[in-house]
Amino acid sequence: MHYAPAPLHIPDGFLNVTVSVIFWVVTIVMIGMAVSRTNKSLGEKQVPLMGIMAAFIFAAQMINFPVAGGTSGHLLGGALAAIVLGPWAGMLVMTAVIAVQGLLFQDGGLLVMGANIFNMGLLTAAIGYGLYRSVMNKPTGTKLAVAGVAAWLSVMAGALATSLQLWLSGTSNLQTVVIAMLGxxxxxxxxxxxxxxxxxxxxxxxxxxxxxEGSASAEGGRGWIIAGVIVSLIVALLSPLASAAPDGLERVAIDMGFIDAGQDAPYEIIPDYTVPFLGETPLSTILAGVIGALIVLGIMVVTGRSLQKKTS
Amino acid sequence: MHSDVFDRYHAANSFIHRLDSRVKVVVTVAFILSNALLPDAAWTAFGLSWLFLLFANALSDLGPGFTLQRSFIVLPFALVAVTVLVSIPGEPLTTFRFIAWDLTITDAGLLRFVSIVIRSWLSVQMAILLVATTRFPDVVHALEHLRVPFILTTIIAFLYRYLFVLVDEVFRLLRAREARSAAVAGFRAGGSVAWRAGVAGNMAGQLFLRSYERSDRVYNAMLARGYTGHLNTINPHELRRVDYVTTALALFVILLFQVVGRV
Incomplete structure (x- = not known):
């Protein structure tokens, strides 16, 4: 069977437990939101449709074209899925695709699946749909151009997130992995x-x-534009920082205690040993991951709330 | 194409095959989690984990080396970990010249690299064992029991069921492209890279429409056969005593690896 593993699928063993757990928690919350949104807006008919669309993305990844020197390009599909099916449905479809690739083909691990879904399903949907949504009412030519930029950026975002996760886990050297991955x-x-x-x-x-008008593609709210633009800006700002001046990023990570957290002593993510009775145990590692993820989520929710107030 | 092309299930009637799918999913995830939690250079614990894997492999009647042969899929990814060889401070082992840089491999870097590769190699073999001894619909059923949202498990079930149909469609598209792409030997055929990508994009668009329209027919056919939104199975999925005992024993042994790896 022609099934070529893609370089973005992280296998088990390459991310440490803290990073894996943080991204599982973020991913589970996002999927939970996607499930409740799609349950509300879709009839039972849409579930088989989404299943077959997931099979479509999987199959479409096999359509390749020769580039040069025996290499070939092919589709990853995150941005396309979100644009055609709407952002929430696109996320669920990509989640299913990545889950089957990991479970059935061992292309991507199980413990790190949260990170893989985040990199290839959630980020790509936010950027792909968010940027596309901002030109929804413009002529087709503009929409296509923006969709192209969004598709390119979504792949770069996935690559950047993968490199940062590998670095935080102490698996790769920051500058090398960022330059190689982004290149x-x-x-x-x-x-x-x-x-x-x-x-x-x-x-x-x-x-x-x-x-x-009235299609699944037009259903996403205006909030997606903000999400898409913010994520794109983060990618645009972090990429040069990580590849040209890794010392800066490394400095920030050290100051915030992330380096230690990532590389060997995950419990330090909690200042002053909030869970001292657990010490250096696996439970404490997992707990630190959960707490870290909750902090990230809290920041996201607060930002989201304040943005909502401004727009309404 | 047959529907079983994508199937990784190897039919047999071993102890592992007969275990409930939930037991296998839980133990596999626990084993992978345990590998990730083991500190670097915990050789005894890594060795014991490997024996655990070999034991499970032996109980599954798949023959020695079954999971080993298929485990090389993760090797290319080890490339991303290569940089730790030279980037972690420690006793220098050897220095070599790579293009323009003098790189020094340290002992701490080597320990970390080997540990990462072992973790990944053990984990992927357990995952291979899981899908080789469990029918995929049973894996999906286990996920359903383990509280994965219904809509997600249904999408995964449909993805699995119709994947081969759409892959057939892809092969038809690829064959059609091949048939139209005749070239005189020695001469370059076709347009620029952008033109070729455009052709691939049109094929993807074509595939999308065919899938979309097919999903309508599939849904109507399922409605006609009494589909109510639930995928039913005649497999009872009841946990027996042997399932409980195996889970408890396996989790206890995996916990022991953690104790061994940390003292």
């Missing part, structure tokens, strides 16, 4: 952008109703 994926992302644009323009020509 390779700048090319992979170009293929992704070209295929996404061509596929979308094909759908615009043949079934414009699937992307127009």
């Amino acid at each position: 390779v994926h700048a090319l992979i992302g170009l293929g992704e952008a070209l295929i996404t644009v061509a596929a979308l323009s094909f759908i615009f020509r043949t079934r414009p109703d699937l992307l127009g």
Whole structure:
């Protein structure tokens, strides 16, 4: 069977427990939101549709085209799925694809699956859909151009997040992994952008109703624009920082206690031993991960609330 | 194409095959978690974990080396860990010149690299054993019992069931492209890379529409056969005493690895 593992699927063993748990918690919360949103907006008919769309993404990843020197480009599909199916459904579909790749083909691990889903399913949907949504009412040409940029950026975001996770786990040297990952994926992302644009323009020509008013694609709220722009900005700011001046990022991580947290003493993420009775035990490691994730989520919720107040 | 092309299940009637799928999913995840929690250079614990894996392998009647042969899939990824060889401070072991840099491999870096590769190698073999001894619909059923949202398990079940149909569709598209891409030997055929990517994009768009329309027919066919939103199974999925005992024993042994690895 032609099934080529992609370089973004992290196998088990390459991320430490703290990083794995943090991304599992973030991913589970996002999937929980996606499940409750889609349960509300979709009828029972949509579930088989989403299942077959997940199979479509999986199968579409096998369509390749020769680039040069025996290498070939192919689709990852996160941005395309979110644009065509709407952001929440796109996230669920990508989650299913990554789960099956990990469970059935061992392409990506189980403990690190939360991170893999975050990198390839959630980030890509936020960027892909968010940027596309901002030009929803513009002419088709503009929409296609923005979709292309979003597709490229979504791949870069996934690559950047993967490198940062590997670095925080103490698996890779920051500068090397960021430059290598972003370098390779700048090319992979170009293929992704070209295929996404061509596929979308094909759908615009043949079934414009699937992307127009009242379709699943038009359902996402305006909040996605903010989410998409914020995530894109973070990628744009962090990438040069991590590849050109890794000392800066490393300094921030050391000051915040992340380096130790990531590399060998995860319990230090909690200042002053909030859980002293647990000491250096696995339980404490996991607990530290959960607490870290809750902090991240808290920041996200507070930012989201304040943004909502401003817009309403 | 047959529906079992993607199946990783190897039919047999061993002890492991007969265990409930929930037991296998839980023990596999616990084993992988345990590997990730073991500190670097915990050789005894890594060795015991490997024996545990070999024991499970022996109980599954798949033959020695079954999981080993398939475990090399993670090797390419080890490349991302190579940098720890030279980036962790420690006693220098050897220095070599790589293009323009003088790199020194340290003992601490080597220990870390080997530990990462062992963790990953043990974990992937257990995952391979899980899907080789459990039918995939049973794995999905176990996820359902383990409180994975219903909508997600249903999407996964449909993905698995229709994957081969759509892959057939992809092969038809690829064959059609091949048939139209005749080239005189020695001459470059086709357009630029962007043009080729455009062709691939049109194929993806085509595949999307075919899948979309097929999903309509699939849904109607299922409705006609009494689909109510639930995928039913005649497998009773009842936990027997042997399932409970095996889970308890396996988790206890995995806990022991942690104790051994940390003293």
